[in-house]
Amino acid sequence: MRFYRNLAVLTCCISLGFTPLAQTNAPKQQQPNDNGIVGDTGEEADQPVSIPVSNQTPAQVTDTAWQMLETGATNSKDSKQQLRIAALNALGTLKGIQRAETDLQTAIKDPNIDVRVAAVVASGTMEDENMIPILRQSLDDPAPEVVFAAAVALWKMHDPSGINILYGVLAGDRKTKGSFAQTGKRQASQDLHSPSTLARIGAQQGAYALLGPFGIGLDAVRIMMKSNNANSARLLTVNLLAQDHSDATKDEFIAALSDKDYIVRAGSARVLGEFHGKEVTDALAGIFGDSKPSVRFMAAASYIRSSQPVPVQTPPSQPEKKTPPRHKKTTSPAGD
Numbered sequence: 001m002r003f004y005r006n007l008a009v010l011t012c013c014i015s016l017g018f019t020p021l022a023q024t025n026a027p028k029q030q031q032p033n034d035n036g037i038v039g040d041t042g043e044e045a046d047q048p049v050s051i052p053v054s055n056q057t058p059a060q061v062t063d064t065a066w067q068m069l070e071t072g073a074t075n076s077k078d079s080k081q082q083l084r085i086a087a088l089n090a091l092g093t094l095k096g097i098q099r100a101e102t103d104l105q106t107a108i109k110d111p112n113i114d115v116r117v118a119a120v121v122a123s124g125t126m127e128d129e130n131m132i133p134i135l136r137q138s139l140d141d142p143a144p145e146v147v148f149a150a151a152v153a154l155w156k157m158h159d160p161s162g163i164n165i166l167y168g169v170l171a172g173d174r175k176t177k178g179s180f181a182q183t184g185k186r187q188a189s190q191d192l193h194s195p196s197t198l199a200r201i202g203a204q205q206g207a208y209a210l211l212g213p214f215g216i217g218l219d220a221v222r223i224m225m226k227s228n229n230a231n232s233a234r235l236l237t238v239n240l241l242a243q244d245h246s247d248a249t250k251d252e253f254i255a256a257l258s259d260k261d262y263i264v265r266a267g268s269a270r271v272l273g274e275f276h277g278k279e280v281t282d283a284l285a286g287i288f289g290d291s292k293p294s295v296r297f298m299a300a301a302s303y304i305r306s307s308q309p310v311p312v313q314t315p316p317s318q319p320e321k322k323t324p325p326r327h328k329k330t331t332s333p334a335g336d
Contacts, residue, residue: 253271270298
């Protein structure tokens with residue numbers, strides 16, 4: 001009996017000893033993967049601010065919006081340039097407003113390369129002919145990223161000043177044909193023939209091409225391009241719905257200002273700049289204190305756009321209808 005009792009104790013001890021080992025080596029339960037959702041997960045640092053605008057007049061709120069944008073665009077304490085880039089992207093939505101053009105022209109000459117690229121892209125987004133001279137100057141920038149961004153921006157504005165840059169990038173390691181060299185004065189620098197430089201520029205410009213119009217900061221756009229995230233589709237949907245100016249779409253965009261994903265909030269804020277009315281401006285002013293700089297900067301720019309007078313659309317003139325001349329009825333002489 002003692003033998004069997006000792007065997008039972010030994011068996012129990014062995015089983016207890018293997019229990020932690022079994023728990024250690026057991027396959028872990030797969031946790032939900034949130035990497036596919038771009039939300040408040042650190043792509044753009046939270047920077048909560050308190051901007052009281054509830055008691056301000058519309059003119060005062062507009063002044064506050066400009067102060068936000070221009071302070072962000074010139075922030076000397078922003079070592080990573082994220083704030084500045086987000087503010088410049090938002091300024092790029094203010095087409096035809098001279099104050100925004102002046103701010104971008106200043107940023108195009110900034111010592112920081114990323115700031116210059118962002119300013120050039122924002123200027124191209126404006127599609128404003130007033131920006132063409134400064135963009136042409138950027139074709140001589142020492143940084144290949146800036147040169148290529150300027151050539152792309154000009155080409156989209158139907159200005160061929162940077163076509164030789166585009167030819168050089170297209171050729172890569174090949175030599176461009178002689179006829180190409182005669183097309184314009186500027187040539188692609190040696191850096192623009194480098195595969196590593198071309199890869200870096202391609203990723204950067206591809207990111208702007210996909211999401212740049214939403215005013216998303218450069219770093220956030222790069223993250224969007226690197227990851228397989230669900231919000232790319234959501235932002236593309238924002239772009240599609242932006243073409244519909246119905247009240248139902250307006251209401252959906254206002255509701256999206258409280259979305260958990262800040263990139264969707266920024267995209268929705270941008271589109272709302274195309275709408276007018278107190279409901280829209282109140283909603284935009286209400287997120288001036290958003291924790292994400294790209295959201296509040298875009299809200300500020302869209303507030304400025306939305307509060308502009310609604311352009312009066314005159315109906316096309318109709319061509320004047322000419323009535324054919326009436327022929328006098330001739331009467332035959334009596335007796336005919």
